[in-house]
Amino acid sequence: MAVKFFGQFLIEKGAVTRTDLLKAIDLQERTNLKFGETVVEMGLMTAVEIARVHQGQRSEDLHFGEMAVKLGILTEAQVQEILTRQRNSHLYIGEALVKVGALSEHELESYLKEFKDDQLAYIAEKIEIPAGVQHKPIWEMVADLTYKMLTRVAGMSIRTGPCTVIDKLPKRPIIAEMGFSGSVSARYMLSVSENTRSLVAKAILDEESVENETVEVLDDSVKEFVNIVCGNIAAKAAQLGHSIDITPPEMRDCEKSGLDVPENHTGLMFPIYLSDGEVFELSIFIPTE
Amino acid sequence: MKRVLIVDDSIAVARQLEKIVNSGDEFEVIGQGRNGAEAIKLCQQDKPDILCMDMNMPVMDGLTALRNLMQLLPDLNVIMVTSLGGVGDKFTEAIKLGAKDVISKPFEKETVLSLLRRL
Incomplete structure (x- = not known):
């Protein structure tokens, strides 16, 4: 299932x-x-x-x-x-x-x-953040905007699963990450397969095919997509009364094993499904106060 | 033909912007940089007519570079490029520091060209 x-x-x-x-x-x-x-x-x-x-x-x-x-x-x-x-x-x-x-x-x-x-068990009608996590409205907004940008900017048809608290992020070939600082701190991560990276790159580069692009350009496209999403998150957070600064996007290396959630942090994971059954994740590591 | 320098840490964005700027015969891209420090160096060295520069970059961010450039080359036309289009204080800060305009990523070709033509 x-x-x-x-x-x-x-x-x-x-x-x-x-x-x-x-x-x-x-x-x-x-x-x-x-x-x-x-x-x-x-x-x-x-x-x-x-x-x-x-x-x-x-x-x-x-x-x-x-x-x-x-x-x-x-x-x-x-x-x-x-x-x-x-x-x-x-x-x-x-x-x-x-x-x-x-x-x-x-x-x-x-x-x-x-x-x-x-x-029934997989449909997240509403984005529900698990109990005990601070700044719930912010994380709901972060997930909501990510879903919308995947649809609007990257042109993807997606379905989303329920948010869970994790200790470790599953192994993925590509993880693009950005840091939030200011009135709310967190690490934002989008972990994708090579196939999903190509879909994002096509949209960002505005090209029909990205077969001949280098890995550097493909990775950079995912970073840029994350940058656009996080820019919108910062704007939306300002409307909610929070001031968020974002750091430039980076790639995380997680080829060998998953990525552990650091000590004194809560890890939230939001699974995202493509129509061909492929899954990728939005994850947020939030420092516990 | 006006000479344009592009500074963005994203290769994908810089490439897309270069394609747009070079698409007609009004502007030509004379070079690219990847951070604010390179922007200052390349502007002093190559004297472009227009600098298109990202706000959020490693080493030195775009707003810091803009502040320095406006003291060194006060007549330089600078357009800031950002994913923070909806963050009002960033826009205001860039304009106050001397940027001619701010454009949001990803780009719309006609928006970029019409903005460059206004300079």
Whole structure:
């Protein structure tokens, strides 16, 4: 058992084939438009205005519609109209599998119930920080912003697992780290596989392929992603009344074994799952006061 | 053609910024540095028209380098580059120290070019 996407669950169950799933995903991608795409389809914004909104989102934690309103490009009423249109036309993967003939309506209903029961333990509806950890709202915000930036900046589809207190960070080939100091201190770490590093590098370098890039450039892209996330965390912390300074990102060497949480520190780990089943982690080492 | 020096500890960011600056025929990148101390040395040595410099760097951070550069080369056009776009006091400090503007990472090509054109 592990955190998984519905399509992955169905393949593992033998309910659909990989080809079925690819057909359904293709149908979903053609049907489900992103907020920006819906806006273009409705003729409400130009490409230049969309770029302005994306740029704004990188330095302020707002949804596309909220940022467009803030910049005076859309009205609140237009945002609601777009959201309604998106909601009404959204095609879920299960529905797409029915449409491509891979599942019947009855099978879908039955598998959905089974899937929900299977995943109950892994779904973090809300980010819950374990009891006894100080500055809980800050760590909830740190995890929330990391998830949002993985989606918005790195373009990843992720699911998240519950936060746990750890003594040791699992072995990973790549760990990018930044330090927080000021009214809240901590070490922020994103530990990823080579595959996830490539996904991040493609987004940061704005390249279709990073196959020919050196390890130095790939690692640097992960560091830069962490830098962008932590910059946003510092901004959000300021809104919560905390002053956080960040140090430049660094790579941690953890090839041989995991990384021990230092003495007098609490280690929090937030697992993050990709649709292919790969897992990577956000971890925070917090000094105990 | 205006001569631009890029100083950022991130190779990925410096490369992306160089690609944007060199994309037309108005600007050319004349070199790169990796920290604030290198920024001061390269500005004195190469006399660029514009310096694009990261705020958060090892050895010497961008704001310290900016403070020194404004005393040494008060007419230098400096644009600060940062992931701390939403932190108001960092923005204010950079502008107060003499930076012409602050741009947030990652970059939007047109934003960078229009900002450079204003200098």
